[in-house]
Amino acid sequence: MTTPVLLYYDMRMLGHNPHGWDPANPAWTEAVKAMITLQYPGSDLQTYSHPERPDRLTAIVDRLMLEPIEGVRWMLPSAATTAQIERVHDKNYVAKIESLAGESCWLAKDTTAISPGSVEAASLAAGAGISAVEAISGGAARRAFCVLRPPGHHAHSDHASGFCLYNNIAVTAAHARESLGYQRVMIWDWDMHHGNGTQEIFYSDPSVLVVDSHCAAPFYPGSGLLHDTGAGAGVGSQLNVPLPPGSGNAALLKVFDEVVKPAAKAFQPDILLVSSGFDCHYLDMICAMDETGFAILTQRMSDLADELCDGRLVVLLEGGYNAKALADSAHAVVNVLAGIRVNSFNVMPDDPGCAAVADAVQFLKRKGSGKEPPLEN
Numbered sequence: 540m541t542t543p544v545l546l547y548y549d550m551r552m553l554g555h556n557p558h559g560w561d562p563a564n565p566a567w568t569e570a571v572k573a574m575i576t577l578q579y580p581g582s583d584l585q586t587y588s589h590p591e592r593p594d595r596l597t598a599i600v601d602r603l604m605l606e607p608i609e610g611v612r613w614m615l616p617s618a619a620t621t622a623q624i625e626r627v628h629d630k631n632y633v634a635k636i637e638s639l640a641g642e643s644c645w646l647a648k649d650t651t652a653i654s655p656g657s658v659e660a661a662s663l664a665a666g667a668g669i670s671a672v673e674a675i676s677g678g679a680a681r682r683a684f685c686v687l688r689p690p691g692h693h694a695h696s697d698h699a700s701g702f703c704l705y706n707n708i709a710v711t712a713a714h715a716r717e718s719l720g721y722q723r724v725m726i727w728d729w730d731m732h733h734g735n736g737t738q739e740i741f742y743s744d745p746s747v748l749v750v751d752s753h754c755a756a757p758f759y760p761g762s763g764l765l766h767d768t769g770a771g772a773g774v775g776s777q778l779n780v781p782l783p784p785g786s787g788n789a790a791l792l793k794v795f796d797e798v799v800k801p802a803a804k805a806f807q808p809d810i811l812l813v814s815s816g817f818d819c820h821y822l823d824m825i826c827a828m829d830e831t832g833f834a835i836l837t838q839r840m841s842d843l844a845d846e847l848c849d850g851r852l853v854v855l856l857e858g859g860y861n862a863k864a865l866a867d868s869a870h871a872v873v874n875v876l877a878g879i880r881v882n883s884f885n886v887m888p889d890d891p892g893c894a895a896v897a898d899a900v901q902f903l904k905r906k907g908s909g910k911e912p913p914l915e916n
């Protein structure tokens with residue numbers, strides 16, 4: 540039996556398409572060239588397209604169109620308003636981004652660049668999750684997937700970073716909290732990179748629990764240490780699980796079973812959100828998941844949402860730079876959101892991430908024996 544899935548996409552998000560080097564910052568080009576060479580071998584570096592490029596989305600959309608999934612309803616997102624974005628971003632920063640509409644420039648040395656259509660795309664990306672949680676709150680469906688770019692989880696409250704302008708999942712969580720009356724929001728960020736912006740925004744906020752599994756420092760952005768568990772009233776609401784290169788499906792499933800699930804049961808969220816990068820796919824950078832892994836993670840999250848919060852689950856796209864990995868993984872995730880059960884998934888012998896997850900669990904349980912419990916014993 541299928542379940543309705545709301546699928547948010549707007550082709551204006553393809554208008555974010557930075558081109559050209561920044562003549563004022565020649566050193567910044569080296570990082571981009573390295574990533575293009577890694578992700579798109581054979582690219583002409585003189586006529587390059589930025590790594591976070593429009594065909595990331597068209598690859599996903601084309602696959603979902605060519606192999607349609609019963610229950611999917613295509614939806615257009617509303618752009619986030621300035622006030623909605625300002626719930627998590629500094630007013631001056633939002634004004635600066637809005638002033639750049641129609642412009643081309645580079646914003647950060649870690650390769651964040653914009654083109655004339657980028658500000659509109661970013662507002663739609665920030666609004667996609669809001670549209671999804673509004674629709675779910677109104678009873679239209681229980682599951683949603685947001686095909687969006689630019690991604691968001693590296694965007695800090697007051698600056699752009701790592702291809703991200705607005706922190707889409709933070710804007711979504713804040714809307715769920717402040718406009719829809721959800722008391723507790725839980726985020727799992729399974730993108731290969733640490734969601735440093737999301738961590739910064741909610742670090743002192745006990746109403747948003749963030750689990751972040753990622754490739755450990757010094758891999759970009761170099762944050763997400765095990766002992767960073769929140770501050771002030773938010774101590775215990777950031778659970779980082781740093782993983783070694785080569786981590787695969789078994790490691791991520793262990794993150795779910797031993798961190799996400801027990802933390803969720805203790806926290807009792809009103810809605811589950813996922814920062815879903817697909818760059819842990821073996822076709823992408825240096826980890827070893829595949830689409831069967833993303834499918835089983837989605838199934839576990841769906842079952843957890845059914846158990847804890849009336850099924851409310853919104854998955855937002857973050858990174859992922861290999862077109863086939865993006866298309867295969869997004870299709871697998873939406874399939875499961877639509878209610879198709881998966882019975883098997885691929886497991887590598889000796890997944891190097893499993894030991895790291897076990898270490899993280901031990902650490903978080905030890906922390907839990909103190910005043911504030913990150914994980915229940």
Ligand SMILES: [Zn+2]
Pocket residue numbers: 730731732816818857858859
């Ligand atoms: Zn990533």
